[in-house]
Amino acid sequence: MLIDIIAGARPNFMKIAPIIDAIKKRKEEGIRYRLIHTGQHYDKKMSADFFEQLGIPEPDINLEAGGGTQAEQTAAIMVRYEKVLMDNRPDLVLVVGDVTSSIACALAAKKLNNIKVAHVEAGIRSGDWTMPEEINRLLTDAITDYFFTTTETANENLRKSGVTEERLFLVGNTMIDTLLTQQPNFKQPEIWDTLGLKKGGYIVMTLHRPGNVDQEQNLKLLMDGIITSSKGLPLIFPVHPRTAKMLANIGIEAPNLHMIEPLGYLEFNYLVQHARAVITDSGGITEETTVMHIPCMTLRANTERPETCEIGTNELLGVSPAAIPPAFEKLFSGNWKKGGIPPLWDGKTAERIVDVLLKLK
Numbered sequence: 001m002l003i004d005i006i007a008g009a010r011p012n013f014m015k016i017a018p019i020i021d022a023i024k025k026r027k028e029e030g031i032r033y034r035l036i037h038t039g040q041h042y043d044k045k046m047s048a049d050f051f052e053q054l055g056i057p058e059p060d061i062n063l064e065a066g067g068g069t070q071a072e073q074t075a076a077i078m079v080r081y082e083k084v085l086m087d088n089r090p091d092l093v094l095v096v097g098d099v100t101s102s103i104a105c106a107l108a109a110k111k112l113n114n115i116k117v118a119h120v121e122a123g124i125r126s127g128d129w130t131m132p133e134e135i136n137r138l139l140t141d142a143i144t145d146y147f148f149t150t151t152e153t154a155n156e157n158l159r160k161s162g163v164t165e166e167r168l169f170l171v172g173n174t175m176i177d178t179l180l181t182q183q184p185n186f187k188q189p190e191i192w193d194t195l196g197l198k199k200g201g202y203i204v205m206t207l208h209r210p211g212n213v214d215q216e217q218n219l220k221l222l223m224d225g226i227i228t229s230s231k232g233l234p235l236i237f238p239v240h241p242r243t244a245k246m247l248a249n250i251g252i253e254a255p256n257l258h259m260i261e262p263l264g265y266l267e268f269n270y271l272v273q274h275a276r277a278v279i280t281d282s283g284g285i286t287e288e289t290t291v292m293h294i295p296c297m298t299l300r301a302n303t304e305r306p307e308t309c310e311i312g313t314n315e316l317l318g319v320s321p322a323a324i325p326p327a328f329e330k331l332f333s334g335n336w337k338k339g340g341i342p343p344l345w346d347g348k349t350a351e352r353i354v355d356v357l358l359k360l361k
Helices: 010-025 048-053 070-087 100-111 132-142 152-160 174-185 190-195 216-229 241-250 265-273 284-292 321-332 349-360
Strands: 002-007 032-037 092-096 116-120 146-149 168-170 203-205 235-238 257-260 277-280 296-298 314-316
Touching (some): 002 100, 010 032, 010 048, 010 092, 048 265, 100 116, 116 132, 146 152, 146 349, 152 168, 174 265, 174 284, 174 349, 216 241, 265 284, 277 284, 284 296, 284 314, 296 321
Parallel strands (some): 002 032, 002 092, 116 146, 146 168, 203 235, 203 277, 235 257, 277 296, 296 314
């Protein structure tokens, strides 16, 4: 059984690493993989460093699709991947998450002789159609054959759309497999000593969603609210490229604001593990903070990962700067919820996925 594993953007890499490891351990049972890197993210910090740190092997094929608009990138990936499929057809295409690479490769596979598609992290929904990721989720699930889900909530979303039970597999969260495997390897970044950081003595920030960063005045109000509410604690802000452009125009400065280059996986999660809290608009980070029991504030009106709020340490603040001061007051008063870990987020998700794949042969 030959499986194409698709990866193209930073969120994919944490999700495929444990699946590749699990397949390698079972190769004598007749399961093989081909790693396809679409080239959606081509920045070193967003690609090469992650492959090295997570022990992901060199891709068997790199489509080198590069950037461009949503349509340009989708089209480039589809055209290039279709040629790969025509030269050597796999038995199944496995896509992960909700990035452009996932929907593009799933479409190419289904349109070319109806190659079977499996979707890891299927069924999650934010209900927000302004997010490109939500469109990717909906479209990918509409043409998926086998659904690997992180929670029962995702299963219920899929049932409502007509997916039958024999195609649903509640397996857990592969990103947490990677987190738990790599936790002993987390690396202290240089900024730790440079700034004299202490455990619980700083806050980690990430912002990248268009609704938060694409309008200068809105971004300025959010940044001012965070800086004012942080009570002088160091704010460690690895800046996403799209956010860096906007911040340069605004000219935000504060003695406790430290804007740094994007970090590798091991360095970033070292900071998260020892932080007082995280403030973000990322979905994946809310899962990691939940498992590491770190308070998390999410600057979004909705989330496709409700379990991080219902069970974990995450709280949705919305997108209004007015919500920031009360959240920080709650944090500093010691009243932030402790949170728990969702079922099956135990580091064994990839093993369960491979168990299913072997039964599909």
